[in-house]
Amino acid sequence: MDEKIAPHLEELTRALGDLEKTGIRAEFEKLIAFRVPPDVAKETILRKFGGKRKVLKIKDLSANLKNFELTGRILDLGEKPIRPQEGTNKGSSRLYTGVLADETGSVLFSSWKELPGSVGDVINIKNAYTRVWQNRIRLSIGEQSLVSKEPDSTLPSLSELSGSQTKKLIDIGAMDFSVNTVACVIQFSHREVLVKGRQSRVISGVLADETGRLPFTAWVELPGIDIGSIIRIEGAQIRMFKGMPSVNILNSTKVSQVGPEEAKNLAFTFESAVKDPAPIKIEDINSRESMFDVAAAGNVVSVRPGSGIISRCPECGRVIQKGNCRVHGKVEGIRDMRIKAILDDGTGSMSVMFPRELAEIVYGKTLEEAEQLMFSDVSKDAVYEDLRRFLTGRYLAVRGNASKSEYGISFVAEKAWIPEDDLAVRVVELLRRLGPDEENKQGECSSTGGIYLA
Numbered sequence: 001m002d003e004k005i006a007p008h009l010e011e012l013t014r015a016l017g018d019l020e021k022t023g024i025r026a027e028f029e030k031l032i033a034f035r036v037p038p039d040v041a042k043e044t045i046l047r048k049f050g051g052k053r054k055v056l057k058i059k060d061l062s063a064n065l066k067n068f069e070l071t072g073r074i075l076d077l078g079e080k081p082i083r084p085q086e087g088t089n090k091g092s093s094r095l096y097t098g099v100l101a102d103e104t105g106s107v108l109f110s111s112w113k114e115l116p117g118s119v120g121d122v123i124n125i126k127n128a129y130t131r132v133w134q135n136r137i138r139l140s141i142g143e144q145s146l147v148s149k150e151p152d153s154t155l156p157s158l159s160e161l162s163g164s165q166t167k168k169l170i171d172i173g174a175m176d177f178s179v180n181t182v183a184c185v186i187q188f189s190h191r192e193v194l195v196k197g198r199q200s201r202v203i204s205g206v207l208a209d210e211t212g213r214l215p216f217t218a219w220v221e222l223p224g225i226d227i228g229s230i231i232r233i234e235g236a237q238i239r240m241f242k243g244m245p246s247v248n249i250l251n252s253t254k255v256s257q258v259g260p261e262e263a264k265n266l267a268f269t270f271e272s273a274v275k276d277p278a279p280i281k282i283e284d285i286n287s288r289e290s291m292f293d294v295a296a297a298g299n300v301v302s303v304r305p306g307s308g309i310i311s312r313c314p315e316c317g318r319v320i321q322k323g324n325c326r327v328h329g330k331v332e333g334i335r336d337m338r339i340k341a342i343l344d345d346g347t348g349s350m351s352v353m354f355p356r357e358l359a360e361i362v363y364g365k366t367l368e369e370a371e372q373l374m375f376s377d378v379s380k381d382a383v384y385e386d387l388r389r390f391l392t393g394r395y396l397a398v399r400g401n402a403s404k405s406e407y408g409i410s411f412v413a414e415k416a417w418i419p420e421d422d423l424a425v426r427v428v429e430l431l432r433r434l435g436p437d438e439e440n441k442q443g444e445c446s447s448t449g450g451i452y453l454a
């Protein structure tokens with residue numbers, strides 16, 4: 001009897017933690033005492049105590065998520081033997097890989113345990129996690145994950161799920177496996193890159209539709225296609241590039257031009273697609289995993305420490321402390337300037353990174369002028385303090401890319417300007433919101449921001 005329940009208890013411990021402390025073991029024993037079969041008892045306990053776990057759809061997946069639950073249909077499944085690592089007494093193991101899909105998208109997965117189903121079956125995974133491998137987000141099923149086959153499911157059928165999904169650009173996420181889309185080419189250039197020691201010509205550019213923009217890369221020639229072309233892309237693969245989904249056109253991808261008659265029915269034209277993006281709510285930026293080339297406007301509610309003059313490693317560009325690079329050790333640092341500020345538009349707040357060229361514009365001082373300030377002042381934080389005084393409360397518009405990290409949304413500005421239209425109105429509004437007591441609290445705003453509005 002004990003031998004029969006031991007593996008179930010082990011599995012429960014991995015999924016739910018210490019069973020003794022939480023009283024879960026007693027619950028389990030009670031069910032066994034009532035002659036409930038051990039595997040049914042395990043499922044019952046999991047349903048009862050695993051309820052706090054996040055249940056996600058495939059579109060919600062992002063890098064480095066842990067301990068979530070997901071249900072999907074297996075679209076593809078393969079296995080390969082993995083040689084045992086030297087020095088361990090484990091026998092050779094198998095890695096199962098494939099594609100899992102639900103109505104929101106599809107994702108590559110890898111599993112260290114055999115799955116209780118095959119192609120076409122719906123499985124439920126508890127305690128799943130994600131990791132990034134070869135620039136793709138993968139769903140990982142590990143030793144601590146629990147996988148069960150779902151006999152009944154409302155998920156779309158295998159044939160409905162296996163085709164590429166047709167999506168607007170804004171709905172394409174880093175976890176998408178293969179997509180179809182219709183978009184306009186608004187940037188287009190060739191470059192030579194070295195791929196496995198061979199010179200290859202690559203096309204890169206930007207696609208746009210009425211919902212947004214995404215970068216694309218083509219590893220094949222695209223005859224007749226240039227800036228202004230409206231194209232239908234079928235079976236493109238999505239890769240991550242700098243935290244952003246990027247549309248990859250491969251040999252297997254079909255690309256065709258959309259004729260003028262059909263183009264009339266689209267919700268965008270080249271003229272509308274190529275227009276500068278209008279500012280959107282920070283709330284909307286925060287609600288997404290990433291956004292490419294969007295604009296927002298808001299007040300600087302705080303300037304983050306680490307803003308001002310910094311030193312970078314000449315080898316890798318990392319910010320260094322006291323002349324020491326985390327990777328390259330003692331190095332002669334290169335001076336640089338950057339600003340990290342929290343921008344708030346009343347709907348939400350986000351951390352915005354201004355690289356040197358933009359930091360100089362919004363601060364109104366060049367790196368050299370800031371250095372003068374640093375050398376002339378006894379305080380080592382002179383530049384940071386000056387930046388805080390100068391920028392806090394200012395109304396700024398930014399344009400760039402937003403991506404979610406474990407610290408929340410970070411926005412890297414590629415353009416920044418002061419909108420003139422409602423500057424005076426905004427300042428009055430901000431002062432009213434801050435109130436006289438709040439002024440001394442500046443700089444304490446957490447990265448989740450918004451404390452002034454709470």
Ligand SMILES: [Zn+2]
Nearest residue numbers: 313316325328
């Ligand atoms: Zn370095």
